Amino acid sequence: MTALLLIDIQQGLQEMKFYGTERSNPDAEANCSRILNAFRDKNWPIFHVQHCSTNPASPLHPSKEGNDFHPLVKPSEHEPVIQKNVNSAFIGTDLETRLKSQNITDLVIVGLTAEHCISTSVRMAANLGFNVILIADATAAFDKIGVDGQRLSADIIHHAALANLKDEFAKVMNTTTLLKELAD
Amino acid sequence: MTALLLIDIQQGLQEMKFYGTERSNPDAEANCSRILNAFRDKNWPIFHVQHCSTNPASPLHPSKEGNDFHPLVKPSEHEPVIQKNVNSAFIGTDLETRLKSQNITDLVIVGLTAEHCISTSVRMAANLGFNVILIADATAAFDKIGVDGQRLSADIIHHAALANLKDEFAKVMNTTTLLKELAD
Numbered sequence: 001m002t003a004l005l006l007i008d009i010q011q012g013l014q015e016m017k018f019y020g021t022e023r024s025n026p027d028a029e030a031n032c033s034r035i036l037n038a039f040r041d042k043n044w045p046i047f048h049v050q051h052c053s054t055n056p057a058s059p060l061h062p063s064k065e066g067n068d069f070h071p072l073v074k075p076s077e078h079e080p081v082i083q084k085n086v087n088s089a090f091i092g093t094d095l096e097t098r099l100k101s102q103n104i105t106d107l108v109i110v111g112l113t114a115e116h117c118i119s120t121s122v123r124m125a126a127n128l129g130f131n132v133i134l135i136a137d138a139t140a141a142f143d144k145i146g147v148d149g150q151r152l153s154a155d156i157i158h159h160a161a162l163a164n165l166k167d168e169f170a171k172v173m174n175t176t177t178l179l180k181e182l183a184d
Numbered sequence: 185m186t187a188l189l190l191i192d193i194q195q196g197l198q199e200m201k202f203y204g205t206e207r208s209n210p211d212a213e214a215n216c217s218r219i220l221n222a223f224r225d226k227n228w229p230i231f232h233v234q235h236c237s238t239n240p241a242s243p244l245h246p247s248k249e250g251n252d253f254h255p256l257v258k259p260s261e262h263e264p265v266i267q268k269n270v271n272s273a274f275i276g277t278d279l280e281t282r283l284k285s286q287n288i289t290d291l292v293i294v295g296l297t298a299e300h301c302i303s304t305s306v307r308m309a310a311n312l313g314f315n316v317i318l319i320a321d322a323t324a325a326f327d328k329i330g331v332d333g334q335r336l337s338a339d340i341i342h343h344a345a346l347a348n349l350k351d352e353f354a355k356v357m358n359t360t361t362l363l364k365e366l367a368d
Contacts, residue, residue, distance in 0.1 A: 086310075086311035087307060087310075087311055087352070087353075088307065088308065088311045091308070091311045091312060115344075115348040116348065116352055119303070119307070119348070120307040120308075120311065123271060123272070123303070123304040123307065123308075124272065124275075124304075124307075124308065126270075126271075127270040127271055127272045127275045127304065128275060136331050144344075144347035144348065144350075145347065146343045146344075146346065146347040146350075147320050147343070147346045147347065147350060147356050148343070150343075152343065152344055152347050156340065156344060157344055157347070157348065159330045159331070159332070159334075159336060160299075160328075160330075160336055160340060160341055160344035160345070161344070161348065162330065162331045163328035163329065163330040163331065163336050163341070164299040164300065164303070164328065164341065164345065166328075166330075166331060168271070168300055169271070172331050
């Protein structure tokens with residue numbers, strides 16, 4: 001059984017000045033939405049993961065509008081929402097128990113950000129024994145200042161994050177390829 | 185209480201052709217050894233993590249010489265060895281239980297590789313509530329082929345991995361800075 005895990009696709013992840021100076025892949029949310037609709041059409045299990053930051057300054061703090069889901073991927077009434085306050089969707093939540101109780105062995109993972117919560121959740125999902133498919137163009141990254149003070153662009157951070165996850169933790173593909181496989 | 189976690193500093197991590205075409209930071213093992221000796225001098229807790237791959241082709245499979253610890257960081261008789269077979273030192277092991285039972289709240293983490301087992305273990309340690317200090321020049325990375333088929337150099341992979349962990353998951357510093365702090 002395959003489930004879709006949508007991670008942190010919230011309005012606050014549009015706020016550049018909190019997370020960096022640029023974000024890769026503006027199409028991420030639209031691709032997440034296409035995949036969400038495909039899972040709804042198949043009536044396959046869907047889990048929305050919502051980051052509820054404990055930092056009052058964060059755009060993802062529950063007191064902020066940024067905590068809300070992005071309008072393109074709002075959960076339907078019967079779709080479970082898993083709230084977390086660390087990067088991994090598996091720590092401080094009952095996600096692993098829920099997945100295993102539903103005999104879910106395979107996870108399609110999409111969302112934000114590639115380098116933080118996606119990388120952490122994909123790594124942990126794989127190490128817990130799930131087969132992970134990560135959708136490259138349904139994720140995005142922010143730029144970072146390296147330990148040497150030099151800036152790493154959002155594209156380099158995104159590419160490096162995907163390259164580190166590929167094969168070791170996940171099969172990586174694009175939205176179009178996944179949708180074609182789901183339609184077959 | 186602060187403990188040192190030495191992750192996967194094994195002979196097999198010298199085998200370029202299995203992991204990539206180049207490795208960053210040839211001084212990683214020597215820096216790990218300097219830090220290990222500083223913790224021994226202080227009589228602070230030390231945990232050696234050993235990767236025991238389930239893949240018979242891996243240099244880290246228990247049947248291979250590569251599974252042995254690097255000669256610079258061989259565990260002393262009384263130092264605990266935690267064996268794992270996934271990237272995270274916290275999955276399938278009793279490491280978290282051991283650390284918490286010894287009231288260890290802070291972890292200095294060193295070892296290999298920055299992008300796989302170090303990144304996974306640092307992320308999980310931080311999300312489990314430990315304060316993590318990651319020693320940049322006591323880690324190393326291999327190059328990778330990205331999802332677009334382009335090669336990302338070992339240095340870029342190393343820098344991006346450290347930049348993603350910095351501040352979000354760990355305080356990042358160099359060996360010399362840590363040794364100075366320990367000596368104060």
